[in-house]
Amino acid sequence: MFFITFFFGGFGVHHFIRRHYGLGVLYFFTFGVMGIGWLIDTIRAFVAMFKTSSEPQTGGHRCRQCGRRIEPNRDSSLCRHCEExxxxxxxxxxxxxxxxxxxxxxxxxxxxxxxxxxxxxxxxxxxxxxxxxxxxxxxxxxxxxxxxxxxxxxxxxxxxxxxxxxxxxxxxxxxxxxxxxxxxxxxxxxxxxxxxxxxxxxxxxxxxxxxxxxxxx
CATH class of the missing domain: 1.20.1310 (5 helical Cullin repeat like)
Structure with a gap:
């Protein structure tokens, strides 16, 4: 998701992928809210990438929204952060x-x-x-x-x-x-x-x- 956000985030592609269509349209017509929203999202995606890679690779599954690993006992396809x-x-x-x-x-x-x-x-x-x-x-x-x-x-x-x-x-x-x-x-x-x-x-x-x-x- 980091690379998609980095290269295409100015056009809201990462929001369209996540089905945040309102934000996607906003980013598309304002080039990521004048670049500010795109920069913030890129930083978040970069940090999330390292967080994901540092998590243990055994047990649980990944959040289909952000890619973070979900706790093994959590009965959801979303991590707690994305669900909230x-x-x-x-x-x-x-x-x-x-x-x-x-x-x-x-x-x-x-x-x-x-x-x-x-x-x-x-x-x-x-x-x-x-x-x-x-x-x-x-x-x-x-x-x-x-x-x-x-x-x-x-x-x-x-x-x-x-x-x-x-x-x-x-x-x-x-x-x-x-x-x-x-x-x-x-x-x-x-x-x-x-x-x-x-x-x-x-x-x-x-x-x-x-x-x-x-x-x-």
Whole structure:
């Protein structure tokens, strides 16, 4: 792992190998956090290499994460250090996941903000599932359940926007203003479909719904 970190660590290869995809992407685009993260990781890998080589060669097995020898009586494929680190990473991602969920629940002024947060939540769940497989923890959401909940939340946000526009028009008796708001909502949905093509199946019915409401006016 030392040589991989030394030669390719600036591009985050060692993190991709360990399935730390978030760190891998960060290192790739910042060249190892401006070289500082790469240098620290290289030093750690260098020290770990000597620690591993100095350990007794009988009994136990090696950690599949860092290569250190694991105590013979430890029933895990991870050393204690890596397992503790993964548990901390999992806890941090869980906290971030909860925080973003709260933001979505509060509602966003623009529909694209929902979709951006959906992307963040999906990435968090992917990382949590990867870590959960290693440390035997059940994540709070399955990806399929999360997607259903997010789709429902997006549909509710669009329906709320339509309902609010209709209520305002009934109070002010301004059908022209209502048409303008619904047209603006339709354009916003079309922009969402363009910028987030993977949510196209979710957005398309919403566009039809706003157009249908417009035709009834």
């Amino acid at each position: 680190q993964m548990e901390q990473d999992y806890l941090q991602i869980s906290k971030h996941f909860t925080r973003v969920i709260d933001e979505v629940e509060k509602g966003q002024p623009h529909l694209e903000d929902y979709l951006r947060r959906f992307d963040i939540l999906n990435k968090d769940v992917e990382q949590m599932w990867d870590l959960a497989q290693d440390i035997d923890v059940e994540p709070p959401f399955h990806q399929s359940d999360l997607r259903k909940a997010m789709d429902r939340k997006f549909a509710e946000a669009v329906s709320t926007r339509i309902s609010m526009a209709l209520e305002k028009s009934q109070i002010t008796m301004d059908t022209l203003k209502l048409k303008q708001e619904l047209m603006a909502l339709t354009e916003e949905l079309i922009d969402c479909k363009y910028h987030f093509p993977k949510y196209a199946e979710l957005i398309a019915p919403m566009i039809e719904k706003t157009k249908e409401t417009l035709n009834k006016i």
